[in-house]
Amino acid sequence: MxxxxxxxxxxxxxxxxxxxxxxxxxxxxxxxxxxxxxxxxxxxxxxxxxxxxxxxxxxxxxxxxxxxxxxxxxxxxxxxxxxxxxxxxxxxxxxxxxxxxxxxxxxxxxxxxGVERPALISALPTNEDGRNVFMLDLGANVFCDASVLYQFAIMGAVLAEEVDGISNPRVALLNMGEEDIKGSDHIKLTGNLLKESQVVNYVGFVEGNDILTNKADVIVCDGFVGNVALKTCEGVARMLFKKLQLFLSKHVFARIVGKLLAPSIKKLFKSLNPDQYNGASLIxxxxxxxxxxxxxxxxxxxxxxxxxxxxxxxxxxxxxxxxxxxxx
Amino acid sequence: MxxxxxxxxxxxxxxxxxxxxxxxxxxxxxxxxxxxxxxxxxxxxxxxxxxxxxxxxxxxxxxxxxxxxxxxxxxxxxxxxxxxxxxxxxxxxxxxxxxxxxxxxxxxxxxxxGVERPALISALPTNEDGRNVFMLDLGANVFCDASVLYQFAIMGAVLAEEVDGISNPRVALLNMGEEDIKGSDHIKLTGNLLKESQVVNYVGFVEGNDILTNKADVIVCDGFVGNVALKTCEGVARMLFKKLQLFLSKHVFARIVGKLLAPSIKKLFKSLNPDQYNGASLIxxxxxxxxxxxxxxxxxxxxxxxxxxxxxxxxxxxxxxxxxxxxx
CATH class of the missing domain: 3.40.718.10 (Isopropylmalate Dehydrogenase)
Structure with a gap:
């Protein structure tokens, strides 16, 4: 219903x-x-x-x-x-x-x-065709401490492996810098837990600009940060799509081509709204x-x-x- | 140097x-x-x-x-x-x-x-031509409590008014939902402070997908969240630009037009990387x-x-x- x-x-x-x-x-x-x-x-x-x-x-x-x-x-x-x-x-x-x-x-x-908190996870496309990145939490929890984020890393890796068939998936933590000294205390603490983990293939911190660059198969963050990042992706894709449409309609050379390509371009941009093409999972x-x-x-x-x-x-x-x- | x-x-x-x-x-x-x-x-x-x-x-x-x-x-x-x-x-x-x-x-x-913490602020373009949105903090502080975020709202409004000439700028808080009950405690507390403020034109919560939709002139958030959101904007714009280039090069109809339009399209996408076209300010x-x-x-x-x-x-x-x- x-x-x-x-x-x-x-x-x-x-x-x-x-x-x-x-x-x-x-x-x-x-x-x-x-x-x-x-x-x-x-x-x-x-x-x-x-x-x-x-x-x-x-x-x-x-x-x-x-x-x-x-x-x-x-x-x-x-x-x-x-x-x-x-x-x-x-x-x-x-x-x-x-x-x-x-x-x-x-x-x-x-x-x-053993699971402290459930998480909302979804796959986003990356710049590498056919490779997705699984991001969690996307908003089921506002704040997550290090032990919760550590569990999210494990849960996300299982989903990437089982659903997308990625063996030994690379897990990263979303942070405001790539250096060890950057970021909030609970992110740094989670990084230390993951470094010592025998079950997670931890590859370090990634920043917002690397969410979609196939540096990791799983990206872990708080629900607040993940929700903002995911919705920012959607917002930017939507704005650029609209600007591009306007742009194509304004230029004589591009108008005809723009019309021919509109469906394909729309598809390209829609791929950035993961909820449009697949479901998010509460895991x-x-x-x-x-x-x-x-x-x-x-x-x-x-x-x-x-x-x-x-x-x-x-x-x-x-x-x-x-x-x-x-x-x- | x-x-x-x-x-x-x-x-x-x-x-x-x-x-x-x-x-x-x-x-x-x-x-x-x-x-x-x-x-x-x-x-x-x-x-x-x-x-x-x-x-x-x-x-x-x-x-x-x-x-x-x-x-x-x-x-x-x-x-x-x-x-x-x-x-x-x-x-x-x-x-x-x-x-x-x-x-x-x-x-x-x-x-x-009287200022508790400085903030990094920058103007981002919106879907409304010629209208920018000022976003802070973009990473000078990891975590900000309600009184710090309240001051950021005031500081951001001053910058929007003085630099972009926006009178009585609309100030919003970045949150993971638009409803009053959503989000973290310190964001909700900041919302309550701003509702009672005589000096800030507070318009409520916005989500990540509305950063660029001209719903607000100033968007206030933690440095961690702001940094992730800004860099996510850059990352999405860069990925879509690359995909579009590839797409234009693959389609016979579009190849010539794509070449003619490449500089303009590049400019359009670059506008999403605010640091490329203006400076961020530490205020x-x-x-x-x-x-x-x-x-x-x-x-x-x-x-x-x-x-x-x-x-x-x-x-x-x-x-x-x-x-x-x-x-x-």
Missing amino acids: GGDKGPLITIPAAIKAVEYLPHLNLILCGDQDVITKHLETHNSASHPQLSIFHCSESVSMDEKPAIALRTKKDSSMRKMLDLVSDGQADACVSAGNTGALFATAHFVLKTIP GLRGIVVKSHGNANENAFFAAIMEAVKEVERQVPEKIQEKLEQSV | GGDKGPLITIPAAIKAVEYLPHLNLILCGDQDVITKHLETHNSASHPQLSIFHCSESVSMDEKPAIALRTKKDSSMRKMLDLVSDGQADACVSAGNTGALFATAHFVLKTIP GLRGIVVKSHGNANENAFFAAIMEAVKEVERQVPEKIQEKLEQSV
């Missing part, structure tokens, strides 16, 4: 996903009548891989997380997480209210034994939760479902637990 | 500046022989507006700030700041070692009475200090000199002191 456009996006994406993967079964949580109507629109009301789990409520996009958690016990978001917690679903995907999803997922699923929990962007389109929500499938196949929570146990 | 290319850049920029402004006098601090040689190259060895202040040392780009401060007492950087402190110069401009400049400037010039000190990017070219260093001239003409330190006194 969630996201800016709700079932208008999520239902066709779900249909596309089950048609793409014959072994995939999706449980659609939400208002039965609304879902049925949308399924009928796509001639899929009795699709054998799709079932409906009726929920009488839904969490609105501007609802306060604590209120949603306390009062919306029959919401599609809560029920979706309950299904994962009860083992009736292997993973869940939502485009709904981010804060409410974090709070409810944390409460319902609980963290993996460190005893269950798989993928968060799709609120304004995701059908393809983006489809990609988020595929991300969840991949994490199920690769058993990401189990791998995180194993790696954490090795690190102690 | 500072910056990646030293006098090769700074001397021609200085000559350009005094030729542009007949009332400007520049004191060139550094090795007399080297400076003279470079002036001779440009037929300006006896330029009436240029004088040389010989210094036997210089601070290297990778020298540790504390070492530079303690041991390089006859460095061009130290002497430049001494001249400002003694009233022999109205302002100073350096492309040298950033950390050493901060430490030495703070030590030599001291803060304006809150009893004197004007402009920091030019280490790899600034002649035009960028010239722009940094002009920035310093403007701050002298607009009496920025005095205005900051006045505004702070009003706010108490």
